[in-house]
Amino acid sequence: MVKQKFPVPVITEHLQVPRVQPDAMAETKPFVAKAEFQEALGFPGELVDNWQSVALDKMSELLGKYRALPVFLDACVKCGACTDKCHYYLGTGDPKNMPVARQDLMRNVYRRYFTFAGRYFPKLVGAQDLTESVLEDWYRYYHQCSECRRCSVYCPFGIDTAEITMAGREILASVGLGQKYANEIIGKVHKIGNNLGLPEPALADTLTGLEEEVEEDIGIQVRFPLDEAGADVLLVTPSADFFAEPHVDGLIGYAKVFHQAGIRWTLSSYASEAANFGIFIGNYDQMQKVAERIRQAALDLGVRRIVIGECGHAWRVAYSYWNTLIGPFDFLDTNYPAPQHVCELTYDLIQRGALTLDPSANDEKIVTFHDSCNVSRGSRMGSMPGGQFTLPREIIQSVCNQFVDMAPETTHEQTFCCGGGGGLLTDDLLELRVKGALPRVTALKQVVDNHGVTHMAAICAICKSQFSKVLPTYGFDMDMIVSVHQLVGDALVFNSAH
């Protein structure tokens, strides 16, 4: 087990709402992006001298570009419904991790410079000058939000702190305070095509290795095609699927599904990444630029369908934003939604009886499902609202005999973030990640204790990486976290005479 420099929260039987502990997480902030990575994305390399006026100009610009921003900043009545909803507040007790207080870091500045009341009666309405310490708070606390939108479910006005956080990060980047982890990754996508900086030869090698591994395992040649023009399906998946555990077992699962369904598919070395960290830093242009690679790859390879692998925010970007950013998808097969989630594809195949499944292959597992935040609250699957909850569950129940849901206030639209989403999956934020996982881990422990759950399935690369890392700090086995398509792959029955 990893030795921690900070106390790991104790799991209680039921989740406790902590008392307010001011500045509990004031020491926590991610590394600032170095000049070369900032400049590569068109941001200033370091904090500019006139940062205050640059920040306010940027804020003014964003207020005129995104309607949500002024509406959200004006409408909050401080009712407090969100105050006990954020996993980072629940895990840390730092009041600035309460969604409304996180918003207030910006709202108070907005009031000071952009509203009548704040200009003339700042004390009365809590308006605040944009001082250096406010800017530091922005950097800290806009990087202690995973943009999971849980707060927005409970807000009577639908205020989504994620939108405020995105604006905050956008302003920070524009004055020279970008975040190292996210901005370096975006740079790698522009340069190489994926978050990991895995070049084409290495990717090809990895895929060949996987083909051998699967053949050894099940005695069947399952292909992992790369850059095959004329394939029907372009699969775009988070690059963690190429080698990280347990992600890679999910990739093997997709390949087996394609194989058994007889679908010609391919990966692309040019667009070898589903993740789009442009959403995390709140930058429309970066998000669009990252997404464009995928449209380009689809056109170049002449595919008829685009399918997205298991990745939460990637699915939100693909489902909700792609049509706007890089659409229309009139060059694709109109019989299928564009883009399509791999769970939608697998679900349809199961419905049509196109897959031979033996759920007893997973009989040693009692499985629960972790709803990923961006899938749950920022997207849909299938034709009905809520399909993002039912499809993955029905898939799991088709391939596993033993399935148990976690407590209802921690699943579906009320799901808790894994603690590592929104561009925070970096070791310089490990304390935050561990503490932020507390609500999810508490719910997990309940089903482990009461129902003997052995595995938690997820459809998000960040969730999988995060849980692999933090579950052991709470005394769970890191192998508890599995891909949904690993369960599918293991249950698929192949005719060995094939």
Add this chain to the structure above:
Amino acid sequence: MLTAIFAIGLYLAVLVLVVGTAFRLVHYVRIPVPLVIPTTPAPITRTGVVARLFREVVFFESLFKGSKWTWLFGWIFHFAMLIALLEHLRYISEPVWWWIVAIQWIGLYAGIAMCLGLVGLAVRRIVVDRIRYISAPSDHLMLLLLVGIAASGVGMKVLWHTDIVALKAFVIGLIRFDWQPLPADPVLLIHLSLVIVLMLIFPFSKLLHAPGVFFSPTRNMVDTPRERRHVSGWGERTSRRKVMSQEPKSRG
């Protein structure tokens, strides 16, 4: 003199309320919503969105999920206020509409319920450490202002009766620009003064939450981004430019 002060005060307050709020809403409407961001699961039809907003405005659906106590006090306060406002329509309708006559008896209870709801909210604001932390002076004062309005209204119903016939003549006079004297009862003057303050601050304060909820993209957007390409404002321009510039490379 008194009549003139309140007449001008009320004209001004209504003007600020209507024009100020209208300006704000027009401002919102002119700002694009570049991306599809409903909090999902979300309706996939416009009718569904209307139903979602209806549930939000009438039942405070999201708040109910979020905090039962705040919901209870908040809902009681808002709906008691709605009834009290409707009851007050008797001052501007002539002859008084039958359904306004029919609800007159509830007015007193609505006023009391308003006070109870507001006190509940105020107690939460002070007692719950999280809500205390996020409260600015204006948040406490807003509750005080509303309690003042409700309590003075209830006071006139039960203790310090005012001449409502003369009051109605004053209000109708305002509407017809034919001023009639305002009864000089202190409680009435307090009541009216507080109402004037409330209307004046409406467009410049968190009271904008009332119209704001209808403009909230997380609540008013249809969840059909794949079925219908969403483009708006500057998002449309950048999307077109970039998509078109890359088209020829691959398909020729």
